[in-house]
Amino acid sequence: MSVPGKTTLRLLDKADKQIRKLPQSVKGALYDFQYKFRENPTATGLKFQQLKGHDKLHSARVNADYRALLFHVGDGDYILVGVRKRQHVYDNLDRFRYEVNKVTGALEIFGIVESRDAAEEAPQEGLAKPAPAVEATEPAEPEVKPEPVPEPAPAAEAAEPPSSHGAPLFAAYSAEQLRRLGVAEGLVEEALAVRGESALLELVYGAPAHTEEVLLALADGRGFDEVLEDITAPVTAEGPVDPADFTAALARPSTRVTTSDTGLREVLEDDFSAWKVFLHPTQEKLVRRTYRGPARVSGGPGTGKTIVALHRVKNLVENLPTGRNKAVLLTTYNTNLAADLRLRLRDLAGQTVLDRVDIVNIDSLSRRIVNEGGQGGHGRRPISDSQVTREWRGMLTELGEQRWTAEFLEDEWNQVIVGQGIRTRSEYFRARRAGRGQRISRAQRAEIWQLVERFTMRLEEKGVWTYRQIAQAAARIEGERAAKILENRDREARAGGQFLHRADESSTRLRFRYEHVVVDEAQDLSSADWTLLRATVDQGENDIFLVGDTHQRIYDNRVSLGALGINIRGRSSRLTLSYRTTREILGSALGLLGEEEWDDLDDGTDTLSGYRSVLRGPRPVFRGSRTWAAECDAIVAWAKDLRDNAPHDTAPSIAVAAPTKEEVDAVQYALNRGGVRAASLGREGPPAGFEEAVHVGTLHRFKGLEYQHVTIAAMCEGLVPRAGLERLRASDPTRYAQEVQKARSLMFVAATRARDSLTITWHGDPSPLLPEKAARAEEAEGGAAGPAGTTGPEEEGFEDNGLFKPPNALL
C-alpha cells in the first residue's frame, strides 16, 4: 500500500461531515496542510507529534487555532480522523478506539467524531474566532494529557425521553450475534445496553459505518439472518483476517477511507463530493470486478447505481491500452440524463477519461448509426410515442377496424415485432410472446400482421418513423457489421494472416464499435436497443455492464436479456443501501409498490429486500383536500413555508410531481400566483435560469432527479391509475396489470426523488394505489376524504406514523 519514502494521507469517512462544517478559513488552511504533510510530515511548522498515551494517534498544526488528528496506519500511511480546536485536542479521547474488524477485515477507527449535538454546534462560517495576528502569541502545544473531563451526570429521571425507558433495544440479541454481524468489538457491550432511539442515534453517529448499518437495520425490525445475508455477507473479508495487520486492513475495500490519496482535497474543494471519494465496499467491488461477460447491478432508488456506473467507466478507461478512440460507450434512456452523466463523469474523472467515452442516449446512438450507414430512413422524421398512438387510432378508425384496440396493436408491434426484429409474416408466426397476456391464434396473427404492414406503409408515406423502428434499423446495421467481423476473424483463423480483416470495400480494418458498454437506467431500454448494444461490442470480458431497477420502469419496455444474447446469469448483484432518501421516506415509498411482482430483465423476479437507509428525517405526510383548488392552496402554503424557513437564506430544492400536464399547469399557475417562483420540467430539465425555482412536472419527468422536498399531487381516484384503464380490466387483464404496475412505478420513482421530506396529496377520493391505511387514517384525522360536506380543516393531513415501516421495528 505504501510506497517507500512517500507519505499518504486519507480521510476517514466519519470525519468527512465534521470537516465539511469547518469555517471556510480552516478548510483553506487544511487544504494547504494536506500538501505540506504529504511532502514532509515532520517539517517543523507542522508541529507533528504523537498524542500522549495514544500510540497511533498524532496531532499536527493546521493553523493557529486548529489541529489535525492523524492515525498512523504504518510506514508512511496516515488517516485524517478529525480536526479539532487546539485546546480540545484531548477532549473525550478515552472513547477513542481502533481495531481490525474480525468479520469484515476493515480498519475501524471510532469514538473520535464528536457527538451529534457537538457536531451540530460546530462553528459556522463567519463566527470563527479570528486567528491571532502574530504567530508567536500562540500558546504552547498541549504536552500532557489533561484530566479526563468527568462524564456528565445522568439527566434527572423526569427529563429523560420516555423512549429511553424499558428494556434495552437489542435485548433479543446476544453479544455473540452482534459480533457475527460485524458490530465493532469495542461497541458490542454498549450496543447491548442501549435504550431508546436518541441513545441509539448517539451511539451510531460516531460508530464505524458497518456497525451503524447493522444496528439501524436491527432497530428497523430486520431479523438476524436477514441482516447477516444482506448487510454483513457482502462485506465479509474474503480471506483470514489478521487483527494486527493494519496495512492489509487499509487495503481492503471494507475500510471506509477515501479511496485515493487526493480524496481529501476533493472533499475540501467540493462539499458534494462524497460519492466521488467514499464508495461503499459493495459499490467498490462492483466497480473493480472483472466479469467474464455481461453483468447487471440492480438496487432500489438512491443506492448509487449511477455512481457505480460512473466509477466503473473511469476504471475501464484507466485500464484501456493507450489510444484516442472512444472505446467505452456510456448510455442511458433520456437525453437529459446522458447530459448529466457527462457532467458527472468529467467531475469524477477529468477530461482525459471523458475523451475515451462516448456518452449518448440510446435513441441518439441509433439515429447516428442509421445515418452513418446511409440508411437514414431517406429523410424520414422520428415521431414521439404519443404521435404513434394517434396514428394507430387514426388508421383503425379509417378502416372501421374493431377487433383490436390501438393500444394492443401498438404494443404487439413494439414489443414483439419491432422488438424482436421480425421482418416476415412467417417469422411472426413463430415469434415468442412471453409476458404479452392475451393468447392469439394463427389466424389472428395473420390479421395482426396485415394491419402492421398497413401501418408501417402509412408511416412511410407520411415520411415518419418511430424511435423503435430506428433502433431496429440500427440494430440490423450493427448486427451485419458484427457478423462480418466474426466471419473475417473466422477466415483469418483458418487462413492465418491479418490481411483478411481488410476484406471490406473501404479496406479499413473492421472492428466492433466499442470495447466496453455501460448502461444506466437499463430497465427502460427496448429489445431493439439491447440487440443493437449487443452488436456494438465483442462478447467477452467486461463487455456489457448494466445498472437499473425494474421497480422504476416507466416506459413499456419489457425484455428478456438472455433471449437477446445478453447472458447475465451468475453475474447479477444488488445494491441495498440508499444514500438519498431517509428511512421514513423509503418505508412509505415501498408501501406505494403494493404486492406486485417485478421482473429481473431476464425471465426471473427481482425484489427490494434489504433495501434500507441510515438517514433519518420527518415522516411523510399524506393529505387529502375536498377540492383541487384547496389542494393547490395547500401546496402553495407548503412551498412558501419551506422557502421562508430555509436555514441561512439558502434556496431549498423543491419539486411537485403530478399525473398529467393539466395538473402540472394548474400547480405551476397556483404557485406563481401565490408568489412562489415555479417552472415546469421539460424533456431537458428545468428551463435555463429556473434552476432554483420550484420545479413542477409530470411523474415521468422525475426519473433520475433528486430534490430536498417533494410533493406528489393529485393522487386521486380516476387519475392514478387513469380511469380509462378500467375497460382493460376484463378485456386484457395482463395489460391492465402492467398498466397498474407502471402507475405504481411512476409514484415510486417520484417518491424516491425526495431527500429530506415527502408529501402526498389528493382531492376527493384518494387513489386506490395509495396504501389503504393512509387514506383511512387521513379520514380519521378529519381531512377531506370523508363524505362531501364534512366539516374539517381541508389542509390538515397526518403523518404516517411509520405505517409502512416493517411491523417489528423497534423504534
Ligand SMILES: Nc1ncnc2c1ncn2[C@@H]1O[C@H](COP(=O)(O)OP(=O)(O)OP(=O)(O)O)[C@@H](O)[C@H]1O
Ligand atoms: N458512496 C456514496 N457516498 C456518498 N453518496 C453517494 C454514494 N453513492 C451514492 N451516493 C449519492 O446518493 C444519491 C443517489 O445516487 P445514484 O443516483 O447513483 O443512485 P441510483 O441508484 O442510480 O438512483 P436511482 O435509481 O433513483 O436513479 C446521489 O446523490 C449520490 O451522490
